[in-house]
Amino acid sequence: MKKLETIFKEKKNLLSIYFTCGYPKLEDTTEVIFALEKSGVDFIEVGLPYSDPLADGPTIQDSSQKALQNGINLDIVFDQLMTIKETNKTPLVLMGYLNQMLKYGEDKFCQKVVDCGIDTVILPDLPMVEFENHYKELFDKYGITNVFLITPHTSDERIQKIDSYSKAFIYVVASASITGAKGDISNQQIAYFERIKAMNLKSNLIVGFGISDKETFTTACKYANGAIIGSAFIKNLGKNGVDKIDDFIRPIIS
Amino acid sequence: MKSKFHPDKNGYYGQFGGAFIPELLYPNVKELEDNYIQIINSDEFQKEYKALLKDYVGRPSPLYLAKRLSEKYNAFIYLKREDLNHTGAHKVNNTIGQILVAKKLGKTKIIAETGAGQHGVATATVCALMGLECTVFMGEKDIERQAPNVARMKMLGAKVIPALSGSKTLKDATNEAIRYWIQHPETFYLIGSVVGPHPYPDMVARLQAVISEEIKWQLKEKTGKENPDTIIACVGGGSNAAGAFYHYMDDEDVELIAVEASGLGVNSGESAATSQLGEVGIIHGSKTILMQDEYGQIVEPYSISAGLDYPGVGPLHAYLFDSKRATFMNATDKEALTAAYELTKIEGIIPALESAHALAVLSKITFKKDQVVVVNLSGRGDKDLETYIKHLED
Numbered sequence: 001m002k003k004l005e006t007i008f009k010e011k012k013n014l015l016s017i018y019f020t021c022g023y024p025k026l027e028d029t030t031e032v033i034f035a036l037e038k039s040g041v042d043f044i045e046v047g048l049p050y051s052d053p054l055a056d057g058p059t060i061q062d063s064s065q066k067a068l069q070n071g072i073n074l075d076i077v078f079d080q081l082m083t084i085k086e087t088n089k090t091p092l093v094l095m096g097y098l099n100q101m102l103k104y105g106e107d108k109f110c111q112k113v114v115d116c117g118i119d120t121v122i123l124p125d126l127p128m129v130e131f132e133n134h135y136k137e138l139f140d141k142y143g144i145t146n147v148f149l150i151t152p153h154t155s156d157e158r159i160q161k162i163d164s165y166s167k168a169f170i171y172v173v174a175s176a177s178i179t180g181a182k183g184d185i186s187n188q189q190i191a192y193f194e195r196i197k198a199m200n201l202k203s204n205l206i207v208g209f210g211i212s213d214k215e216t217f218t219t220a221c222k223y224a225n226g227a228i229i230g231s232a233f234i235k236n237l238g239k240n241g242v243d244k245i246d247d248f249i250r251p252i253i254s
Numbered sequence: 255m256k257s258k259f260h261p262d263k264n265g266y267y268g269q270f271g272g273a274f275i276p277e278l279l280y281p282n283v284k285e286l287e288d289n290y291i292q293i294i295n296s297d298e299f300q301k302e303y304k305a306l307l308k309d310y311v312g313r314p315s316p317l318y319l320a321k322r323l324s325e326k327y328n329a330f331i332y333l334k335r336e337d338l339n340h341t342g343a344h345k346v347n348n349t350i351g352q353i354l355v356a357k358k359l360g361k362t363k364i365i366a367e368t369g370a371g372q373h374g375v376a377t378a379t380v381c382a383l384m385g386l387e388c389t390v391f392m393g394e395k396d397i398e399r400q401a402p403n404v405a406r407m408k409m410l411g412a413k414v415i416p417a418l419s420g421s422k423t424l425k426d427a428t429n430e431a432i433r434y435w436i437q438h439p440e441t442f443y444l445i446g447s448v449v450g451p452h453p454y455p456d457m458v459a460r461l462q463a464v465i466s467e468e469i470k471w472q473l474k475e476k477t478g479k480e481n482p483d484t485i486i487a488c489v490g491g492g493s494n495a496a497g498a499f500y501h502y503m504d505d506e507d508v509e510l511i512a513v514e515a516s517g518l519g520v521n522s523g524e525s526a527a528t529s530q531l532g533e534v535g536i537i538h539g540s541k542t543i544l545m546q547d548e549y550g551q552i553v554e555p556y557s558i559s560a561g562l563d564y565p566g567v568g569p570l571h572a573y574l575f576d577s578k579r580a581t582f583m584n585a586t587d588k589e590a591l592t593a594a595y596e597l598t599k600i601e602g603i604i605p606a607l608e609s610a611h612a613l614a615v616l617s618k619i620t621f622k623k624d625q626v627v628v629v630n631l632s633g634r635g636d637k638d639l640e641t642y643i644k645h646l647e648d
Contacts, residue, residue, distance in 0.1 A: 050550075050551065051420065051551040051552045052420065052425070052429055052537070052552050054276060054429060054432050054433065054436075054538075054539075055276045055278070055433075055436070057433070058419075061419055065419075065420075068551065073549045074549050075549075097536075097550075098274060098536055099535045099536040099537070099546070099550040099552075100549065100550045100551075101550075102534070102535060102536060102550060103533070103535055103546060103548070103549060103550030104549065104550065124276045124277075125274045125275060125276055125536065125539070126274070127272075127273060127274060127275060127277075127280070128277075129264060129273075130272065130274065133264075148277065149276065149277040149278070150277060151277055151278045153278070153280075153281045153439060154277060154280070154281075155281075158280075173277070173278060176278060176436065176437060176438075176439050177278075177436065177437050178278075178433050178436050178437060181437075
């Protein structure tokens with residue numbers, strides 16, 4: 001697996017795709033990753049299905065619930081990821097909720113992540129103060145990087161602090177929203193992207209939440225190193241299946 | 255005096271509490287955290303809060319010596335009559351307080367979650383009183399089983415949005431309220447229990463503390479002593495228990511009994527007895543004890559009572575349980591129903607199903623001679639009549 005930082009050095013306008021493990025079918029986790037790699041996606045957010053995903057909209061909620069009904073759990077996810085450790089070259093980022101790590105055992109979780117060749121996690125309900133007090137030390141021990149989110153309401157002072165903690169990239173949440181927001185990128189959002197860009201942060205920036213097609217992807221890339229598409233991809237996957245992943249990705253990166 | 259049962263600066267009671275929220279909610283929670291104590295302690299707030307509690311809610315709520323109940327269980331059993339409050343439960347103490355906090359912060363749109371509908375009604379009521387826009391999230395399943403409260407909320411001008419995700423009960427209504435809050439950061443989230451991210455558990459406990467503040471002087475008037483031997487309250491999220499315990503938590507000689515709903519039985523798979531079935535985890539922004547599977551997926555609880563049908567408890571209660579300061583007991587659906595029919599027959603009071611769980615443990619305790627017991631009768635049973643009628647023949 002390539003290192004995430006290598007990808008950031010090599011390319012601009014990175015496309016990342018979020019998908020839910022074990023969806024639409026339990027064994028689809030690895031199939032989806034290979035299809036995304038084949039289509040030219042730059043890095044992949046591997047979503048760990050959770051019963052109560054607070055930051056997610058209906059599409060990802062539904063896919064998570066479906067995956068849990070399929071019988072997915074963290075042990076199966078790690079087993080699935082282990083089988084493709086050697087064959088998959090596209091960097092993976094793990095996205096889940098803090099309680100999943102807490103219950104699994106923090107050290108055991110981190111060890112498994114590292115064993116799968118992954119070094120970056122996104123935990124949207126891990127606040128900065130908890131990171132500073134406890135998780136920074138834990139992640140450092142395993143060489144794991146935590147991705148922080150910033151929003152239009154995050155103060156400059158806080159963004160500076162987040163920048164200092166960020167090693168992989170900062171997740172720029174496009175609007176005050178949960179995942180799956182629709183529509184164009186507004187002037188207000190552009191002003192926010194420009195504000196962030198003008199701060200000249202050391203970290204790479206990836207825009208997410210509300211990115212759904214070529215147009216929104218291209219706009220986001222003007223202000224960041226790339227963007228993440230989640231709900232729009234899941235919707236397509238649910239409707240058209242793993243075989244049609246390429247049809248969704250190609251028009252965005254062409 | 256600083257109590258060990260008050261949270262530290264990060265909102266922790268021992269290992270429980272905190273504010274595990276997405277960055278999107280940070281400014282909202284921070285604004286509240288920076289201001290809530292100052293607002294609540296201000297003369298202006300206190301004057302308005304107390305005036306409304308007196309003239310609008312009807313406080314102080316009576317502390318009633320239930321003579322026939324006392325005879326039956328060989329103890330002096332006092333009922334703290336929160337059921338006589340305007341809107342029929344203790345919930346209004348909190349909504350009056352929080353609506354004043356919201357106004358002080360300049361908020362005009364209010365959102366809330368509700369289980370049994372009592373908090374939804376109490377929120378819709380204060381919004382009507384203050385002329386503020388009100389949106390209430392309620393699980394689809396709860397909407398079905400608490401129809402009268404849904405109608406009341408609508409009559410009060412609130413918009414009721416069904417939560418269709420998960421188990422379609424209180425937990426999911428709370429998720430939906432939080433998601434809406436993320437998307438509408440200009441709104442004020444008026445949480446109904448001692449749950450959620452810091453500072454909510456502490457703020458709600460302070461606003462419900464009026465219950466134990468009154469018990470103290472009322473009991474002194476009646477018995478010459480401020481402290482009872484035992485206080486009993488039911489716990490879902492735990493706001494009425496937090497209020498009834500609040501001023502007694504540091505008095506170790508006052509026994510605190512929290513009663514959870516064990517549904518069809520603690521180990522039946524259909525239960526909401528969180529302290530017995532739960533483990534440390536994070537729910538709705540707070541680290542606490544919650545019902546979950548081995549992978550941290552939150553388990554859907556069950557109770558006949560929509561107000562106790564919650565897979566977690568507030569972090570204060572997790573701490574009271576963990577530190578053994580409070581004794582946690584539980585009552586099944588059937589035991590709660592029996593207790594409700596009993597109170598109705600021998601005292602002429604129809605309790606809420608939630609409060610009936612607290613009453614149900616009276617028959618499980620051996621009281622010593624002249625033991626003084628206060629049961630927090632958190633709400634009245636009007637909303638549960640359909641359930642009571644349905645089970646009357648059993």
